[in-house]
Amino acid sequence: MAVGHSLNPARWRVLLDEAETRVADRFVRAEPRRTAGQFVEGLLSGVERKTCWSLAEQAGHRDPQAMQRLLRTAVWDADAVRDDVRSWLVEQFGHPDAVLIADETGFLKKGVCSVGVQRQYTGTAGRIENSQVGVFLAYVTPHGRALIDRRLYLPEATWCAQPERLAAAGVPDEVEFATKPALARQMIADALDAGVPAGWVTGDEVYGADPGLRADLEDRGVGYVLAVGCDRRVAVNDGRTLIRVDDLAERIPTRQWQQHSCGPGAKGPRDYLWAWITTATRPGEHRWLLIRRNRSTGELAFYLCWSPRPVPLHTLVTVAGSRWNIEELFQTGKGQVGLDHYQVRGWTGWHRFITLAMLALAVLTILAAQQPDPGPDIIALTVAEIRRLLNAFVLAIPLPPEHTLHWSTWRRASQARARRSHYQRRLGYRTRRKVAAC
Template sequence: MARIAGRFGRVEPRASARAYLLGLLSKTERKNCWQLAEQAGHVRPGPMQRLLRYARWDADAVRDDLRAYAVEHFGTDGGVPIVDETGFVKKGRASAGVQRQYTGTAGRIENSQVGVFLAYATSRGRALIDRRLYLPERSWCGDAERRRAAGIADETEFATKPRLAWEMIAAALDAGVEAPWVTGDEAYGQDPQLRARLEEAGIGYVMAVACSTRVRINSGRTPVRADTVAGRLPATAWQRHSAGSGAKGPRHYDWAWIHIGTDGHRHLLIRRNRTTGELAFYLCWSPTTVTLAELVHVAGVRWSIEECFQAAKGQVGLDHYQVRHWTSWHRHITLAMLALAFLTAVAASTASDRRARPHPPARSLAPNPNPMTVPEIRHLFAASISPPAQSAARLLHWSTWRRRHQAAARHSHYRRRAADEPAE
């Protein structure tokens, strides 16, 4: 709050913002204005509603503070920005940007809003650092009355999702965020303009594309489908690499890469599931020569944004809002992202402290607890800001107990996964 307090000109919205953030971090089941007002001890939801709709403060300025906070607390030289979208299923037609459209949240076409997000992932943590609400062209951009009712400014024009993604990437670069790589899913990898802008900026990318994507092999005149290229590869072209550690151990896949284009910095990367044989494809470009392992690492980082969405919705109420106004949406989303970044920063700090402590004797039978996670930290923080039914020592006892059992379960999964791996 000390970091963002200067963004609020009056004490009332500043106090409401603090109460709102505490509510997002609390055990409150639904984190909307009514529930958060009750959690804060207010007699009515008016202060929370004014914070989101009428109070004078700039959500984009708070977003800038959030981005700087994230980079400061868990940024490293190897940080990777990730672009993706998530849906917010809604009822009615008054919410800004709502229409019947496909959303991966529901896995089908639903009446929903779609937000395009930028995450920042490093070895120390990951968090959402920027957001844009997608405004459909036909149903919204050309309807002045509907725009006015939802509080959408006249100067807000239609922008494709890849265009919104580039705006966020460019803003992060302008703010000094170091980004040697960018990654994203097919909706963004298929857009040639986004890829061209990244190349112009000297930013490498590993972007997922469809199997029908056509590429030129060995400077051939006729482009070939990516899945056709994969089918022609010899067995020796595939190498086993881990795309990073998951909840149950390293995520091993078979990988192949093929030079495409006229220079040595452009590749088609192919991932093959070692159990099902399912293929995934990525277009890659880098300003310098890279290894297959580096491309695999960046491809694996892309899933971090899905973890961010899961944590933001499950822990800090990213999708719990009940607002229709354009400004209110951006304000709630920004505060939820800030709450998530706070939890991630605490997790990064406790991980650093844990590495600095001496290891217990090898003869100890009890496994070391897992590192503090975002859900565990929110659980402890929520308990500490509410009148505790248990002592702090009791809370920490149960935290250690849970994390020890999580560590034992993870060890069991890793051991089973290692036993299933064929010998090198």
């Protein structure tokens, strides 16, 4: 069926059905259960924009109401589905030395009504934009990687301090302000309490700067390699002297820098120069400052490291390098299953859409992990290529021309109603201004 690969579309269909069966018991009624399966298949489809309108058309519905009900009012627990997705992924490629990675990503939005939205910095745009921010937890093992949890960040001043705004967005009363590291701590604790096997946690400077996160991990006996800023001070020698990490880097002799790859990249191994300094202040502790130097630019990066047991330098380097997996998962999630395509404003809708997108991404991840090694003359099937083949051999559903024409008419009629509504609202606003001026 494809050169260099032995594909079994029937087996792929079985795995897709298994994904839907895994979460079926979370839906009380048959209609939302069936719609959820169609929603996930729509996220995996070749539809350009994964909105309720386009997913409903892809599923053969006459209108988007069933898809919209699934995200808004249908009775089901998105957190329970999230737990099912996590358990499934752990069954497929759980590993005792797995790495949990915490990071956030932005979702660009217009207006002020979407829950958690405000003007804030987002790496998605590389600048301050009107956006929502979601904090995610990734699970990375030698066998595969996937997103296993999510939390929506609610800014303190513009959201958590405004109860009426929270109520309008459907935020539960028990939800309080939490920093991004605090949200990461919640997700890591939930994963470990659920029995997810993991030996390490890593994250960027946002998470490395939180002492509570480091303390939690040490209490649980989980190692960490967490990035920190160049102005971080660490204890050396007698344990009483605090020195900035960038000052320490300047004191390291050239011979003590070692070249290691922190993982494969698009253009080959990602080689850097690395050095490590023991920062333990008590006998039996295993603490280090890990320093990375770019061989071309000389740029430095710093990591606080702790382990319940002695480990070699290469282990810390591998954990530090694994953080880029979550960036690639964000890119894959947004590009392949529409992680950022949602058009919901409320708390419930956001968590439901993101959870179903995580389930769709888990399908692609597991399919990729199950593919045999194709040999040296061809690269392994990527997630993007698997999605293309999945659409060609499993999800291809021919729709009659009448259905396509019906949706064209439906969309244009809905857009006409929306335009009239906007014009009437704007006309009423102008009228009120004129009356006020008189």
